[in-house]
Amino acid sequence: MIRVLLADDQALVLGALASVLRLEPDFDVVAEIGTGTEVLPAALRTQPDIALLDVQMPGRDGLAVTADLQRALPSCRTIICTTFSRPGYLSRALSAGASGYVVKDSRPEQLVDAIRRVHTGLRFVDPALAAEAQAAGASPLTGRETDVLRAAAEGGTVADIARELRLSEGTVRNHLSSAIGKTQARTRAEAARLAEASGWL
Incomplete structure (x- = not known):
């Protein structure tokens, strides 16, 4: 079983994600979290394989939480799941240690595929965003x-x-x-x- 922790501050989105993932026979949703501050304690308690995190959440944002998880629970791989299909966010997420980046308007099958790939040690980035990020290049700001x-x-x-x-x-x-x-x-x-x-x- 792939143990998945979900974190999103929008209750409807959180519930929908949990419902979609619970339909998969090899997924076990072990925690549903509404704030960034709660993610690390819940992850340490439930030991997920995958943390699916929104970017903007109360307390700590998903990028900061990704870095927290990398330090405290390196066995847990992180996928950012957000409405922000921006190259800069993708770059910052990967720099923080995320293994995947999926936008919320992706098809459910794509999200499921991303989780399975990341669980096996691969990286998954939304293909359209990956192309856009390559064209945009890195941030010009120091x-x-x-x-x-x-x-x-x-x-x-x-x-x-x-x-x-x-x-x-x-x-x-x-x-x-x-x-x-x-x-x-x-x-x-x-x-x-x-x-x-x-x-x-």
Whole structure:
């Protein structure tokens, strides 16, 4: 049996995923979780083979939880199952240690196939998204530009961002200017929006 933990903050989606997977004779849904914070304790308790995680959840997002599981329970492989078919999210998920990435509008058979493949040690990425990611390339932002833009997206002033990241205000302005140029935006708010839409933040 393939033991599967499901985590999604939308109760209807969570219930639908559980129902679909329980139809498979070789799947055992061992936990249904509604927040990112609950995933690791539940995984340690139930010892799943596969964790199927949404990206955006209360507490901790699916990408952070993927990294948590890699450290604490390396025998559990992670598949991201999300509405976000963005190359940047795919790249971040794989960097965090995910073995699969499926979008929620996939056919149920594709999700089932992804779980079986990942369980055998293979990697599975939604084919359309994989092609899009290859065409898009990696994020053009440096790590520091990403940090600064993420802080700017939360509405902080240059002084706030400088304090939060322990940088000088001049350095923050330089990183913001560079990020605005790389995203071809007019303002830092637009740069943050574009970077978020691309899955770079």
